[in-house]
Structures are given as structure tokens and as C-alpha cells.
Amino acid sequence: MNDLTDSDKDLRSLTIERLNLVLKQARRSARQRLGCIIKQNSWPDIDLHDKLVHRKGGLVRAVFQMLHRDFIIDLNLLETVLEKELIEQLRLDGWHISQIFLDETQQDPDGTIKYRFRTADGHCFESVMMFLRNRTTACLSSQLGCRMGCKFCATSRLKFIRSLTAGEIIAQLYYLVAQHGNIDNVVYMGMGEPFDNYDSVADSVAILTHYAGQSIPPGRLTVSTCGLPAGIRQMADDEMAANLAVSLHSGTNDRRGEIMASARRYSLAELFDAVKYYYDKTGKRVLMEYCMIAGVNDSDQDCHQLINLLTGSGVQCSVNLIEFNSHELCDYQPSGRDRINFFCDELMQSGIETTIRFKRGESIKAACGQLCNG
Numbered sequence: 001m002n003d004l005t006d007s008d009k010d011l012r013s014l015t016i017e018r019l020n021l022v023l024k025q026a027r028r029s030a031r032q033r034l035g036c037i038i039k040q041n042s043w044p045d046i047d048l049h050d051k052l053v054h055r056k057g058g059l060v061r062a063v064f065q066m067l068h069r070d071f072i073i074d075l076n077l078l079e080t081v082l083e084k085e086l087i088e089q090l091r092l093d094g095w096h097i098s099q100i101f102l103d104e105t106q107q108d109p110d111g112t113i114k115y116r117f118r119t120a121d122g123h124c125f126e127s128v129m130m131f132l133r134n135r136t137t138a139c140l141s142s143q144l145g146c147r148m149g150c151k152f153c154a155t156s157r158l159k160f161i162r163s164l165t166a167g168e169i170i171a172q173l174y175y176l177v178a179q180h181g182n183i184d185n186v187v188y189m190g191m192g193e194p195f196d197n198y199d200s201v202a203d204s205v206a207i208l209t210h211y212a213g214q215s216i217p218p219g220r221l222t223v224s225t226c227g228l229p230a231g232i233r234q235m236a237d238d239e240m241a242a243n244l245a246v247s248l249h250s251g252t253n254d255r256r257g258e259i260m261a262s263a264r265r266y267s268l269a270e271l272f273d274a275v276k277y278y279y280d281k282t283g284k285r286v287l288m289e290y291c292m293i294a295g296v297n298d299s300d301q302d303c304h305q306l307i308n309l310l311t312g313s314g315v316q317c318s319v320n321l322i323e324f325n326s327h328e329l330c331d332y333q334p335s336g337r338d339r340i341n342f343f344c345d346e347l348m349q350s351g352i353e354t355t356i357r358f359k360r361g362e363s364i365k366a367a368c369g370q371l372c373n374g
């Protein structure tokens with residue numbers, strides 16, 4: 001984990017284990033500051049991790065619940081569970097609770113809603129809420145812009161500003177939960193490459209899945225990468241409580257490198273070494289995303305190269321065929337539905353579970369690859 005800097009002292013970004021450490025430190029500092037005025041035993045017992053984090057009614061758990069179930073954004077509200085002096089110490093130490101602000105909302109006729117948020121330091125980013133077959137899916141952003149350079153993606157044309165903190169990532173979901181109630185699925189497929197912001201994404205997953213917070217089942221969270229091998233391995237080593245999705249888009253290195261700049265850095269062999277490592281370690285199926293672009297990656301040969309790659313990988317994969325969403329920042333066009341259906345049939349006949357994601361939210365530029373704060 002990164003060391004915290006003064007500008008990043010956001011209580012909402014802390015896993016429950018780190019929150020425990022921060023509260024302990026604040027108590028020590030407050031005792032020193034106030035000296036004999038405060039007796040040792042007059043303080044709440046924020047101490048042993050095992051004793052308190054897992055104890056029903058533990059103070060750390062109570063603070064965590066207020067942050068992640070009650071969505072408080074005002075430190076003063078912690079007064080119901082913490083001493084005033086301790087809250088004052090947190091404030092003196094520079095701690096705050098991160099906030100994001102709604103800038104604009106747009107709704108597509110298909111029901112998809114795009115939210116543009118603004119960070120406290122004034123930068124915009126977007127989240128998307130989708131409604132499909134009675135299921136709700138929140139698509140979260142992890143960075144302000146993206147450095148990966150996927151040719152088909154509008155986000156890649158934005159200037160990269162910075163990564164979002166864990167608190168800013170989960171704040172998107174909390175806003176959407178407040179609007180729509182419980183959400184069935186959470187996907188890290190918005191703006192940014194999650195593994196280019198690994199620590200904050202990992203912390204946000206730990207926070208969202210913790211039983212004292214939103215308690216989202218790990219099977220309902222998916223982290224999607226353009227294929228950074230180190231992040232995939234780390235996700236396996238850390239046993240991150242989320243599913244893995246990989247943007248593949250081609251079964252050959254050359255074609256993949258044309259579509260995604262990051263693929264020129266890591267070959268398919270390196271990528272699949274990491275995916276195999278993940279699969280062997282976790283036993284979890286990996287979702288491969290394949291954006292279908294007319295004349296670029298949708299020929300019969302492209303299909304058979306994809307099938308050969310996946311069936312020879314030793315990894316249990318499923319494929320999500322994505323209907324490409326055209327936009328003015330890119331001259332790619334979507335494949336015809338006959339090509340998408342052809343891919344789907346061939347993959348299924350090869351024993352690879354395949355789904356098709358048709359366009360959603362296209363009129364408001366909320367579809368896959370279209371997020372650009374517009």
C-alpha cells in the first residue's frame with residue numbers, strides 16, 4: 001500500500017484495518033496534546049484489531065459503518081461514537097472525508113443514466129448506471145483520464161490528470177446507491193485503467209466487500225484491465241475479492257497492438273502467462289472482452305485466431321462480445337450483427353461461454369469506450 005500523504009488523508013479511503021491504526025494513532029496524539037487533562041482510561045477502547053474490528057459493536061466497526069453505510073461526510077457526526085477530543089485530533093492531523101459533487105446527469109431512452117461528477121479539486125469524471133433484465137449495474141471510474149491509449153476509446157483522448165482515491169471511487173457507488181437503492185453488479189470499466197491505480201482500486205474493493213460496509217458479494221464485482229500482467233498477478237496474490245475481466249479485442253499481437261497502445265508493451269504470451277497464473281491461483285473463470293470493429297477484428301480468421309488462443313490457454317474463459325460504439329474521436333465502425341452472431345456461434349460451438357453486449361446509452365455517450373466528460 002502507498003504511504004499516506006497529507007493531501008490524501010481521507011477517512012473514506014481507509015480499509016477497516018488502516019482505519020483502526022489511524023484511530024489508535026489519533027488517540028495517542030490526543031493524549032500527548034491534552035496531557036494530564038485526559039485520564040488514560042477515559043478514552044474509548046480503540047485498540048486491538050482482533051478484539052475490536054471483529055467484535056460486535058466495536059468502535060472501529062461503528063466508525064466504518066458510519067462512513068460506508070450511512071455515507072456521512074461530516075466528521076462531527078462521528079460524535080455519536082467517538083470522543084470529541086479524538087475527532088478534534090483527527091481534524092488537527094488533517095483527516096477529512098472525501099466528497100464528490102454531481103455536475104450533470106443524462107439519461108438515454110434505454111434507461112441508462114450517465115453521471116458526471118466533479119472532484120473536490122475541480123476535475124470531472126463519469127459513472128454509468130445501467131438497467132438490464134431487472135438487474136442494475138454501476139460502472140465506476142478509477143482515474144481522471146487514462147494513459148493506456150486504446151484507439152477506440154474516447155477517454156484515451158483526454159488529458160490524464162491523476163488517479164482517483166479509493167474514497168472517490170467508492171463515493172461514486174454511494175451516490176448511485178443513494179439514488180437507486182441496492183445495486184446488483186459493480187464493474188470497474190469506466191474511465192481509467194484500474195491496474196494503473198492498483199492500490200486505490202484494491203482498497204476500494206476491500207471496503208465495498210467488507211461486511212461492516214456495503215458487503216457486496218465478491219462475485220458481483222468485476223475489475224476490468226486492458227491487460228497489464230503485473231496487476232493481474234498482484235490481484236491473484238492479494239486474493240482481491242472481485243472477478244477479473246481482460247480487454248482482448250484480438251487474438252494476434254499485431255492486430256491487438258493496432259487497437260491498444262498498451263498491447264505493444266506486453267505480448268499476448270506475457271498476458272496469458274499472467275492470466276494463467278491468476279487462474280491457477282484463484283480457480284476463477286476469466287472474462288475476455290472483445291469489442292467488435294468492422295474490418296478490423298471481425299473476420300472469420302480473427303474469430304478462429306481468438307478461439308485457438310483461448311482453447312490453448314489452459315484457462316477457463318468466457319467471452320463478452322461488445323458491439324462497438326462509434327464516436328467522432330475515432331473512425332472505427334461497429335461490426336454488423338451478422339458478424340457478432342457468427343463470432344458468438346463459433347465460440348459457443350468451441351465450448352466457450354459467450355455473451356453479447358449490445359449498445360447501451362449510446363445517445364448520451366455512456367456506452368463502452370465513449371466516456372469523455374461530454
Ligand code: SF4
Binds near residue numbers: 146150154155192369
Ligand atoms: S478502454 Fe479503458 S484502458 Fe483503454 S483507454 Fe479507455 S479507459 Fe483506458
